[in-house]
Amino acid sequence: MPVIFNEPLSFLQRLTEYMEHTYLIHKASTSQDSIHRMKCVAAFAVSAVASQWERTGKPFNPLLGETYELLREDLGFRWVSEQVSHHPPVSAFHAEGIKSDFRFHGSIYPKLKFWGKSVEAEPRGIITLELPLHNEAYTWTNPTCCVHNIIMGQLWIEQYGNVEIINHKTGERCCLTFKPCGIFGKELHKVEGYILDKSKRKICALYGKWTECLYSVDPAIFDAHRKSDTKLSEKDRKGSTQSNNADEMPPPEAETVQAIPGSELIWRISPRPDNSGKVCGIFQHLSSHTLKRAANTKKLKYKQKHKHCKYAQITSEMFKGSVFLCLCCENLQRVCCQIDFFYLHVFFHLQRVELSWPP
The missing domain is CATH 1.20.5 (Single alpha-helices involved in coiled-coils or other helix-helix interfaces)
Known part of the structure; x- marks a missing residue:
């Protein structure tokens, strides 16, 4: 594969971007309400894939036995990841709070499928979040990622599939649906779902976009709003003659989230740095430029180690252009x-x- 299609990161480094919104885990750990904890965990699961938006570069495959360590005292966690298998490629990771308020671990072994003009990556592997203060464990799997127009045209990414987050202590679960783009692009990046108790009764509704934000609202209000929205969409569909190809980039008008009255904002994505386009969209806390600037101003304390990495010189030259x-x-x-x-x-x-x- 030509190196121009890579971004200057190892996949082990890319995994650390799960922790960009670690504050959601800290909020869940300090909350005394199990439903509020589930909201925070669901928002964290959605935010973990948010960094993939407009990230069309492929990270380098780690060597077998390669490790990556990261300590972020300002965000309150330490991280270690390792490539534990080469064929098939399996990456394992473990993170924990500096104050021992959480443990986050799992393994990822993506299954790639080529569909002509697009590539689909199914991230197999179970992700686990443990909250020792509440003796709780949450598990889920990530949605499927698809990159369109790999041969020609503008590259763009979408996530789709069902994600079920289970609280193994209380029996509560959150069922989220990452919606595919569709023909007219109105469902692009949308995430919808419900938090259910152990008797499968709807407690709360969640909605938003994995590229922007996530809200919570009463399920009755959400269902009523969705019915009215469906009727309006059907009228627009009948009056429209537009027919988009499945791989075409949807219009930018579909990039907004309208909050339903009575909704509560759980999570909103952090803005990317101005130089993110020059460093392949790496999020703010891990970009090379930001880390160097933070080290010079002594505003952030961080430590990172990359052992047995043959890509150090390659990534350095890619950063230089x-x-x-x-x-x-x-x-x-x-x-x-x-x-x-x-x-x-x-x-x-x-x-x-x-x-x-x-x-």
Whole structure:
């Protein structure tokens, strides 16, 4: 795969962007209401995929045994991730609060499917969030990600599928639906769902967009609003002759969320830095420019370690904008990896001979 399609990150680094809105976990940990905790956890699950918007670059595949560590004292968590399998590629991660108020762990092994002009990534693997203060454990899986127009045209991303968040202590669950774009693009990025108690009774409704925000409202009000909205959509559909291709970029008019009266805002996405387009859209807390600036002004305390990473020189050249040097480094390190694998194979072969001697 040409290196120009990559972004200067390892997939292990990309996973740390789950923690951009860690304050939602801290709010859930300090709340005494189980429904409010579920709202915060659901918002955190939605916010975890928000950084993928307009991120069409592919992160580098980590080496087997590669690790990445991150300590964010300002956000109150420490993180470690490791590539635990190469075929199939499996990345495992574990994060915990500095004050031991939560544990967040899981494994991701994406399943790729090619559909002509689009690529679909199904992120298999269960994600678990533990709140020790309440003795609770929440589990869920991420929605499916699809990148359109991979051959020609403007690249754009959508998330779709069902996400079920389960509180294994109380039996409460949150059933979210990430809606596909559709023909007219009116469902683009929309997220809707309900929080149910253990008897499957609707307690709360959630709605919004994974690229913008998430609201909560009474389920009766939400159902009434959705029925009226459906009738208006049917009238617009009958009066419209527009027919969009499934891979075409939807119009920008569909990028707003209208709050239903009586709604409560749970989460809103953080604005990206001005230079995000130059560093492949990396979110504010992990971009190279922001980290260097923060280190110079001493406003943020952070530590990060990247062990056994062969992509350090490549990502450095990509940040500088030198695609040619980046490509040269990639080809050189491919050869080095083949040489390392050869010597590793010889080493283990000699070890087996030594262990089996004398016969």
